[in-house]
Amino acid sequence: MFKKYFITGLLVWVPIVITLWLLGILVGIIETFVPECLSSKYLFSYDIPGFQLIIVMVVIWTSGIMTANLIGRTLLDYWNTILGKIPLVRSIYNSVKQVSDTVLSSDSQSFRQAVLIEYPRQGCWTIAFLTGTPDNNIVSCLPFDDYVSVYVPTTPNPTSGFFLIIGKDRIKSLDMNVDTALKYIVSMGIVSSHKIK
Structure with a gap:
């Protein structure tokens, strides 16, 4: 007791x-x-x-x-x-x-959307944040045309992480705002997203 x-x-x-x-x-x-x-x-x-x-x-x-x-x-x-x-x-x-x-910047589109991507290998999923689109010089070196830039934060410290360029068809949009996604990441998934205020 x-x-x-x-x-x-x-x-x-x-x-x-x-x-x-x-x-x-x-x-x-x-x-x-x-x-x-x-x-x-x-x-x-x-x-x-x-x-x-x-x-x-x-x-x-x-x-x-x-x-x-x-x-x-x-x-x-x-x-x-x-x-x-x-x-x-x-x-x-x-x-x-x-x-x-x-x-x-108030009109910036960075960190405005939480997405789900397969990372670090196929079959494993993690939350990432859209940060924009890659430069044309980079896209010209890649096999397809439709890519986005994403930031994958680490847990429990989301200020460090990984920058990835990934095909747009390989991301899944989440019905979760950035604040909720960050809280979910920091809690290491212990606190489910519907309980986060």
Whole structure:
């Protein structure tokens, strides 16, 4: 009886503790970008939890407003041009920018659909996400014309995975949104998709 209640208690507390721990790490990382002169301790002589996080969010929001107009976009293009001329910075910045533009853009089609594919061999199935269509240079080297690009996440860490180019006829569309599919993958299939909220 003790073991049953103890495990039940763990099931309640473990997700809460891990979530708060990860949020604490994330907030701590974000707050390191705020200079000391803008900290609540420096400005008000005492600590206000989350003050630096609010400053970061305000800066990001203000940047979005400023770059939404012609002058802001011109300045951003100028900044991109400068960074594009620095040898080492150029390769890192351009790669990160392409990924963030693809994933975060509101009109992007990447990670918008969960599909089922046979992987890593015939008879084994896994969930993947459509990421687009391969470049014409790649398709011209392949035996057929109709291909799609998919990302196969690993379990339980979906941030790593495999990129595949697969025939469109070899994918099966799922009646499952991306969030539900990710939760299903992270849970290693333990939580069935109809139970995921």
